[in-house]
Amino acid sequence: MTTALLEQTIELLPEKAVLLADRTLVVADLHLGKAIAFQAKGLAIPEGDSDSDLASLATLCQQQNASRLIIDGDLFHSPAGLTTAIEQSLESFMEKLGIPVQLVIGNHDRKIARLPAKLEPVPSIEAAGFHIVHDPGEARDDRPTIAAHWHPVARIADGKRTSLRLPCFLIRGEMLVLPSFGSFTGGAIVEPRKDDRIFVAPGDQVIEVPPRLLRK
Amino acid sequence: MPGNPLQPFFRQRGWRAFPFQKQTWAAYADGKSGLLHAPTGLGKTLAVWGGPVIEAIMNPRSGCSVLWITPLRALAQDTLRALREPLELLAPDLQVEARTGDTPAALRARLRKRLPFGLVTTPESLSLMLTHPDTREKLSGLRAVIVDEWHELLGTKRGVQTELCLARLRAWLPDLQIWGLSATLGNLDDARATLLGDLPSVRIDADLKKPIRIETLIPREIDRFPWSGHLGTRLAPQVVRELEKAHTTLLFTNTRSQTEIWFQELVALRPDWRDTLAMHHGSLDRAEREKVEAGLRDGSLRCVVCTSSLDLGVDFSPVDQVIQVGSPKGIARLLQRAGRSGHQPGKTSRVLGVPTHAMELVEFAAVRDAALARHLEARRPLTKPLDVLVQHLVTCAIGEPFEPAEMRREIQSSHAFRDLGDDEWNWCLGFISNGGQALAAYPRYQKARLVDGRYQVDDKRLITQHRLSIGTISSDAHVSVRFANGHSLGTVEEGFISRLKPGNLLVFAGRKLELMRLHQRVATVRVATRQAKGHVAIWGGSKMPLSTELSHAMAARLRGEGGRAPEMTAVAPILAIQQRWSRLPDDRSLLVEHTRSREGEHLFIYPMAGRLVHEGLGALMAYRLRLKDDVTVTQNDYGFCLSARRGLHLSEDAIRFNLTLDSLLEDLIACLNTAELARRHFREVARVAGLVLQQLPGRQQRGQREIQSSSRLLFEVLERYDPANLLLLQSQREILEKQLEYSRLGNALSEIKERPIHLIETENLTPMAFPLWADRLSATLPAGDVASRLEQMLEELNQAATR
Structure with missing residues (x-):
């Protein structure tokens, strides 16, 4: 869905990414190695997420013909999850991609002593008129912000007694909060405020959710 | 009882031993195990405790001789008191202590060093003991294990946990004697086999009929009484008059919300009773509950409004009246509640039923019939809950390394796992060692390690984590x-x-x-x-259905069987209307009513099989009919109703066709979104199996944050990357049984096949039909599968977007 939001033209993609005017693709919260972190603590969670998440991210970059990729924080889940295998997958992913990749440091990444240097980790980035930072609490007043961290999920009434939970984009004031990209990440239900705009992708397109369908 | 070492105690109290007590002591002395079936308050504790005490007096030995397992922590203190009483006189040097989750740390530390002659504990605490390497040695002098209130554990995962612990103890001590105590059940022999397996055992019935009176508060104006539905408090003024007559009353309700409502109502009617009315349910703070229990013990309370939280155990002698508000739901359940009054031997237990709608009058008459005829419900033992097994295997591996073949024999000696297959066993071993997938092991996962052919757990952090999460009770957020x-x-x-x-x-x-x-x-x-x-606090949990046994007893009453009963006289005018306009439902034929209203057509079907089965049948039939319009399904304990604009004018053959047993499971899975239900239920399975960590209230351990996830998310991940995980299947199986009583549903369908159908076109809504019709406003359509729900959502969203 292409929208002029926050006075900039951006494209919200159903794959839980946003494409900026200069073809910068932004995703967030991959939490690579989360399953491994669980395993290391004695919880039998199957492997498989990290590689498939990277694979789908690579496909997305190609499809969108992205000129660069920004990962808006929490690429990694925890030190225990950053294994050599994950490092290798990441390396071959970047090689295959052939475009610049940059990491905005998230709260989870911060716990990792040596982030791979190739990612040029930085606290925040300015791109196509946006301030890109992980924590929505660090949004700027003077220009539009893209943040992540909340893993926003919309709870949508289906007219019966049940409701659907769908990962969503949230626009609150001058800020866009991205859904989490990783498949093993879960989410937190957004408590909608007045004038919030919420977008979900139940199928292969992004749709704005009318406020009356939202549930707390 | 000359020469019996217990005699001085009996003489001191002025008691005489009951024959069943002597029988139990003799069987114990013979080296037998057994199940003692006795109602509460009849000296059953002394019967099973006597054997080991006699043995200890005759042949003094050191160390722990008896484990006493109780299902309720709250009962441990009372049990302790009862066990110590005879010892104070007979053998003051024999100590008894309790070790449960409530035991203070100092005593726990002392018990870690040295165990007393008798130890009172819970299944969870016993499991915990098995994680300590010196437990085998400390229990080497163990002679007997006594399992109290076995009927409460039977059919639950805690029961299976108990079975597994006992299998462990029996493998260590082949001469161990095991005794169970049980209230009346419909399947006492199953109960014995489940607990004792192939041990040489006896069943002893304390054949002392405890006199029980079941009466019903008859509403004065039956015509104005609701036909069904409602949590009516209409009879509250009459209940107040009954409370005035008794000293202390326990007023049982079926739900916690109902407890709150009745408490408010009674306080409103008698504000002067404010200080002598109390309430008790499982969600109240423990201190609050203990205060109420103390008030019951010393007789200072006039009435306590409560739920099943007071069903069990503790002896409240001052209670002289029990009132049941609303459907009794089951025969054993009502008897258990009735037994809370007149707790001493020889006294009559009395229970007063308070119907909240007309059909419950029939239920109370029926429950009395069945209680007198001793037709009680059975409790089916669980088979093969693998989540419990993997937890137990880790427990054992922490305690001491185990050799797989030997362990498998031990596990299969328990009733629950006697048919454990190779695949299941290997999967469990895989799950606790490399993660469970046969080919692709999880790289960083290792709980139990295989060293020299034995599984062991030696990571200290994992051991602590496991100890904290032992148990099978999981609570919602x-x-x-x-x-x-x-x-x-x-x-x-x-x-x-x-x-x-x-x-x-x-x-x-x-x-x-x-x-x-x-x-x-x-x-x-x-x-x-x-x-x-205000909003009355609501707690989740499915509504308990009417038991099969009680449904049959009720159908018998509706057929006109049984003697005169005041309830039946009172309800007669309503039954007469039902008969005039249609006929009375029963369990030998199938009554179907069809009627039209301004909204369309309604089909009422009365299998009399309990509300969960009806819920399943309703959804099934709605799905199989494949109507173009929306179908609304409502159900209660007597039947279910389909409502739609058109298409419900069915022939008898069509009804039969739609209620066939063929492809039942497939159709249910298709129509009830069982995947979604299983996903929700997975929380419990995942917790027991150790896939999610128990959240301790109040504090969050450091480093735990990053390994938290919702069980829903886990389910999705497993489904995608490890679809062969047996815990997923188990979750689905359990949810079918729990939400729909799947086996009962199958039985109901095969019975319906044999029952003649009475298809009746009715002018008006009959008394049986009205409540089902009225419920439709709050009915939920059976949810479709996720894909069609999504599709529907999309459409709705698109419409909204294009406006």
Whole structure:
């Protein structure tokens, strides 16, 4: 869905990414190695997420013909999850991609002593008129912000007694909060405020959710 | 009983031993195990405790000789008192202690060093003991294990946990004698086989008929009485008069919400009783509950409104009246409740039924018939809950390394796992060692390691983590309710409280409260000053269905069997209307009513099989009919109703065709979104199997945050990357049984095949039909599968977007 939001033209993609005017693709919260972190603590969670998440991210970059990729924080889940295998997958992913990749440091990444240097980790980035930072609490007043961290999920009434939970984009004031990209990440239900705009992708397109369908 | 070492105790009390007590002592002396079936308050404790005590007096030995397993922590102290009494006189040097989750740390440390002659404990605490390497040695002198209230454990995962612990103890001590205590069940022999397996054992019945009187409060004006439905408090003024007559009354309700409603109603009717009325249910703060229990013991309370939280155990001698509000649901359940009064031997237990709608009058008459005829419900033992097994295997591996073949024999000696297959066993071993997938092991996962052919767990962190999460009880996400000064009132479900806003009123713990704020799973409240109706706290959990046995007893009453009963006389005018307009339903034929209204057509079907089965049948039939229009399904304990614009004018053959047993499972899975249900239920399975960590209230361990996830998410991940995980299947199996009573549903369908159908076109809604029709407003359509739901959503969203 292409929208002029926050006075900039951006494209919200159903794959839980946003494409900026200069073809910068932004995703967030991959939490690579989360399953491994669980395993290391004695919880039998199957492997498989990290590689498939990277694979789908690579496909997305190609499809969108992205000129660069920004990962808006929490690429990694925890030190225990950053294994050599994950490092290798990441390396071959970047090689295959052939475009610049940059990491905005998230709260989870911060716990990792040596982030791979190739990612040029930085606290925040300015791109196509946006301030890109992980924590929505660090949004700027003077220009539009893209943040992540909340893993926003919309709870949508289906007219019966049940409701659907769908990962969503949230626009609150001058800020866009991205859904989490990783498949093993879960989410937190957004408590909608007045004038919030919420977008979900139940199928292969992004749709704005009318406020009356939202549930707390 | 000359020469019996227990005699001085009996003489001191002025008692005589009952024949069943002597029988039990003799069987014990013979080296036998057994199941003692006796109602509460009949000296059953002394019967099973006597054997080991006699043995200890005749042949003094050191160390722990008896383990006493009780299902309820709260019962441990009372049990302790009962066990110590005879010893004080007979053998003062024999010690008995309790070790449960409530035991203070100092005593626990002392018990870690040395165990007393008798140890009272819970299944969870016993499991925990098995994780300590010296337990085998400390229990090497163990002679007997006594399992109290076995009927409460039977059919639950805690029961299976107990079976597994016993299998372990029996493998260590082949001569161990095991004794179970059980109240009356429909399948006592199953109960014995489940607990004792192939041990040489006896069943002893304390054939002392405890006199029980079941009466019903008859409404004065039956015509104005609701035909069905409602949590009516209409009879409250009459109940107050009954309370006046008794000294102390336990007033049982079926749900916690009903408890709150009745408490409010009684206080409103008799404000002067404020200080002698109390309430008790599982969500109240423990201190609050203990205060009420103390009040019951010393007789200072006039009436306690309660739920099943007071069904069990503790002896409240002053209680002289029990009232059951609403459907008794089951025969054994009502008898258990009745037994809470007249707790001493020889006294009559009396229970007064308070119907909340007309059909419950029939239920009370039927429950009395069945109780007199001793037709009680059976409790089916569980088979092969693998989550419990993997937890137990880790428990064992922590205690001492185990050799797989030997362990498998031990596990298969338990009733629950006697048919454990190779695949299942290998999967479990895989799950506790490399993660469970046969080919692709999880790289960083290792709980148990195989060393020299034996599985062991030696990672200290994992051991601590496992000890903290032993057990099979899992609770839903709860929010604690407190006053601003920190005084805690209890817990409510997150789902309920999160719907309230600050300033909203709620009724909880017998008080009208105003929500001030909700922050980090603590709801701060203050006493409401406004006069307005509040939301009564609601707790989740499915409604308990009428038991099969009680349904049959009720059908017999509706067929006109049984002698005169005041309930039947009272309900006669309503049954006469039903008969005139249609006929009475029963369990030998199948009554189907069809009627039209302005909204369309309604089909009422009365299999008399309990509400969960009806829920399943309704959804099944709605799905199989494949109507173009929406179908609304409603159900109660007697039948179910389909409503639609058109298409419900069916022939008898069509009804039969739609209620066939063929492809039952496939159709149910297709129509009920069982995947979604299983996903929700997975929380419990995942917790027991150790896939999610138990959240300890109050504090969050460091480093735990990053390994938290919702069980829903886990289910999705497993489904995608490890679809062969047996825990997924188990979750689905359990949810079918729990939400739909799947086996009962199958039985109901095969019975229906044989029953003649009476298809009747009715002018008006009959008394049986009305409540089902009235319920349709709040009915939920059976959810479709996720894909079609999504599709529907999309459409709705698109419409909204294009406007």
